[in-house]
Amino acid sequence: MQSKPYSVVDGAQLEANSAMLEAASARRRAKSHGAKLLQEPMPGLRESIPAKGICDQAIDGYLRTFESMFRILHVPSFMREYDGYWTQAEPAQTEFLMKLTMVLTIGAIFLTDRSMANDIKKTARNWVYAVQWWLIGPTERDAMSIDGVQVFCLLLLARQTSALGGTASIITEALSKLSFTIGLHIDPRFHTTATPFESELRRRLWLTVLELTTINSLNSTLPLLLSAGDYQVPPPSNIADSKLGKTNDSVTPQEQRTKHEELDCSLQIMLAKSLRLRMQIVRELNDASRESSYEKVIALSNSLQTHCRELAAYFQPDKTEGQNAPMTRGFHEKFLDTYFRRLILFLHRPFAHQARHDARYLPSRKICLDSSLIMASHTEAMDLPHTALDDFSSCCISGSGLFKGALGQDVILGVSLEIVTQLEEEGLSDPRHVSTRTDPLVLLAQSYRKPLVQYLRHVREQWKQVILLAGRIEAMEARHDVKTTMLETIRRVLRECTAFLRESPAYGSGGDVACEWMDDTSPEAIDAIYFGFDFNALASPSPSDF
Structure with missing residues (x-):
């Protein structure tokens, strides 16, 4: 069979290529036309820039x-x-x-x-x-x-x-x-x-x-x-x-700069x-699918604590360099220290709950408390609305999860758990407790708890999650009825929140109220708190409920 001349084959190839390009172009145009109305979900994006x-x-x-x-x-x-x-x-x-x-x-x-x-x-x-x-x-x-x-x-x-x-x-x-x-x-x-x-x-x-x-x-x-x-x-x-x-042809590290x-x-x-x-x-x-062994948790925690110390050393200026030493970067130091200690808290928290019944896990209870207090210390200067906020405090107020920092439930519950555990160990959760308030041991325990309670009272002025916990702790220490005290706390706080919302610019505007102090609490959680909440169960929880 005689083959076709090369020119004929070449011409057919060109026609095929042209047809393919034309079909591809038509396909792209058809797809573009079909999605045309969906290309720009916010047509005024450029105009919305401040x-x-x-x-x-x-x-x-x-x-x-x-x-x-x-x-x-x-x-x-x-x-x-x-x-x-x-x-x-x-x-x-x-x-x-x-x-x-x-x-x-x-x-x-x-x-x-x-x-x-x-x-x-x-x-x-x-x-x-x-x-x-x-x-x-x-x-x-x-x-x-x-x-x-x-x-x-x-x-x-x-x-x-x-x-x-x-x-x-x-x-x-x-x-x-x-x-x-x-x-x-x-x-x-x-x-x-x-x-x-x-x-x-x-x-x-x-x-x-x-x-x-x-x-x-x-x-x-x-x-x-x-x-x-x-x-x-x-x-x-x-x-x-x-x-x-x-446009660089090569990248060379700047070795003349010091490591600090x-x-x-x-x-x-x-x-x-x-x-x-x-x-x-x-x-x-x-x-x-499985529980971590206590030995593994201790090993992981110790390794991470080593990195915490390295991180702290990184942010310390080198005194031998005088004016050339870098300034401590407060935001980064607080944020990363909170991140690392939050991991340590999560590692030890299951064992801290067991420490009430098993003395082997008492180190975990102490580590959880220490981690919570260190994280809490990063927002000690926060005093809304009277003082200007530093960058880390601003992040804590606006953020969620890790970015909530010391205002997160993990830190608040960690401190609250320790206080409630101490009170239960002293028997103060029972109003019939007969120990005198002048007992030296009782006074010593109260002095030990004082910084913890002060932290909760400080955060209570900044954040809402702690309100019920702080109310319960105050009722237990004063040997008042827990349920009555907490209901009174809720009534007072709801009135304060109502006044705050009425003073906000968004009140009556029909728009969403931009409340920076609100976290990502779900509507179901809010319903549970304010509608049909089982206060009887809350009045006598155990630390394992946290």
Whole structure:
């Protein structure tokens, strides 16, 4: 059989290619037309951005707090785009707008002008919905990039720092899958087309993904699916962002800087040293199929306490360097110390409950109390509404889970449990107790409890979870009827809350009241507290109920 001339075959091939391209173009246009109405869930996104002065303050708040711990952005690149956005040299890319809105959401909690912060928070909920739509909605293909991972990470931080409600588990799972899709879990050396800039950014982002995934697993109690040991990605280099440019042919660590000088990745590298241990602890805590042995808990706790000491040493200035020593960064030190000690508290809490009946576990009871008090000490200066808040206190008021810090239920319940246990051991829970109030042993016990009760009274002025617990403790110490005292406490607090709501700007406006002190308590939990709550059961609980 005689073959066709080459020119005929070549012409047919060209026609086939042309037809394929035409069909692909028609397909893309049809899909684009079908999703046209779904592309922009918030059409006024650009118009919702606040004035530049407010944005400057919010961005500064984010950069001085979370960016150093969780490296997400290349700051010079972000700021160049930010400056271009205001000069309107060129239209802002959607990816940049997504980053900007999330940075503003996070940074707004640190604004000193609370009215500005509340205005941003009202808009932030719509920003979050728009970002989620862009990430996992019809436009998810546009987010399959380094930019998409950055937006995902910022979204997770925004949801938890602003307590915007809902669960971050779906977002975390989507972030993990996207990280695998673009190969963040692979050593950048094997990405032959990656520039030194992109390789460094990949290493930073992979660590951040692991950190945020671990924190979300801890907050949600869901299994931690990622493991740092399964992927051999080297840590980032300790270089400043200003030394890392997109056009650089190579990246060289700035070796002339001392180890005590804070570089842009120094804190992230410090955290990476304990990452595997923390992931192991979270995995152990969330494993419902088996109980951890006490020996293993002690070993994990001791290892983490070693990292706590290393962390404290990291934030101490080197006295031998005089004026060149770095300043202690209060926010980071308090946040990370709270994070580590919260893990220690969770490890020992099951055994602390058993210490009432088994003396072998008394060390766990003491460790839980010590951890709770250390975390509580980070908000001692908080005195609403009379004093200006530092960054950590602002985070505690606005955040949820780990980001609630010393105002979280874990710390409050840890201190309350110790007080209630002591009172029960002394027999003060029984009004028929006949010990004299001048008994030296009773006075000694009261003096020991005094700092604990003072903490609860201090937090009571700042937070609502402690109200019933503090009321019960006061009733037990005064040998009053617990049920009557707690009902009176609830009546008084409800009247105070009603007065507060009526004074708020949102009262009568028909909109949502932006109450920064509200946590992510579910409606079911509120119903249980105020409607049909079993006060008889609450009047005589045991520590195991906590």
